[in-house]
Amino acid sequence: MDELELLKKDWKKGTSDYSKFSGSDIYTMLHKKSSSIVKTLFYISVAELVFWILISYVPYVFSDSMRERLESSYENPLFVGLSVLGFLVIFLFVYLLYKSHKSISTTDNAKKLMESILRTRKVIKYYVIYNLVMIFISIPLSLYFEFNQNAEFHDQVASFDSKQMIMLYAIVILVTAVFVIVIWLFYKLLYGILLKRLNRNYDELKKLEV
Template identity: 40%
Template sequence: MDLLENYKKAWNNQPIDSNTLTKQQIYNMAHSKSSSIVKWIFIIGLLELAFWVGINLLIPDSIYKIYEDFNLENQVKFFMILHYIVIIIFLYFFYMNYKKISAIENTKKLINKIFKVRKTIKYYVYYNLAIVFLSSLVINSVMFSNSEKLMEVVNPEDLPVNVSQVITVTIISQIIALLIFMVLLWLFYKLIYGILLKKLKRNYKELAKLDSEN
């Protein structure tokens, strides 16, 4: 059972004259847990940024060569730089949220800040899913608009094949790969940030209840 729940039950079962002190303890516990959660959100964001940088460094030159063949270097660089900039902006917000929550001593202000933190995390998840979909849509649209160049890439040995069939299979494969990646990415965020959001929501409810009882 959550430690905050234990404090709450203990407070409800105590005599009225001791409620004030224990109520403050419950607030302190919620404040400490919320601050810790936001700190972990910031740390996870840093690890995620490091992960994406590492992935880009490990991408083989052959992949970049394909982008060059389709004149997609600028588009790829644009989405990559945009992604890094947006992640850094969100990291800034995560850090500032942590600093503000750590310094808050007013129940209503803490409740409002927890609410804003939860909204920021949701926007961050939505952004990541959207950028994956949008960048894939733009890049693949350019690639499939040039069927001759696409056939050179997927059939470099110029084997006798049905061009329309190959392109159709390639499109379907790309769509399936994109869907699988987005589902895995969504599950990752659901697991990591979902757990943290659930804990923040619990603290939010506890603080709101304490504030309504004042």
């Protein structure tokens, strides 16, 4: 059944709060709110992109030791590949949110608006999942890079007995879990509030027939 059919019964009953307004009025309000929410999400994504660029390059400019470590890391194709992939994903995320905002702001059809809202929700969902997976992978990889590039750390780990190695693995697992949880909570707070509002708009659009 078409989503817009869902309010036909409620609308005909005349019990909905929407009966005080015309369907066109309600749609206009939901359209405006949805466009504003996605626009805010787009600005947040741009701010996040700028933040990661600064995090990546400010230490390189102002810290000689960090510059040396980064330059040695860039000799590793895996590190370079993951760095490029990370920025490509963020750029893609920014582009998709911009596209969603344009789609929502220009549509004059409730069904298309609902489809744009669903696409926006999926884009954010997949982006958050990607970041959680990358955090899960990046900490063990960072330890691997450090082991191979830092001679002092390499010698220290090489001298560990089995108990110390178990302790090291436990610490890596714990730190990784903490980072994943913190990042998940951060994104839940950052995008969660706006997504809840967007979901409410979607649910209310399902009750309208324009």
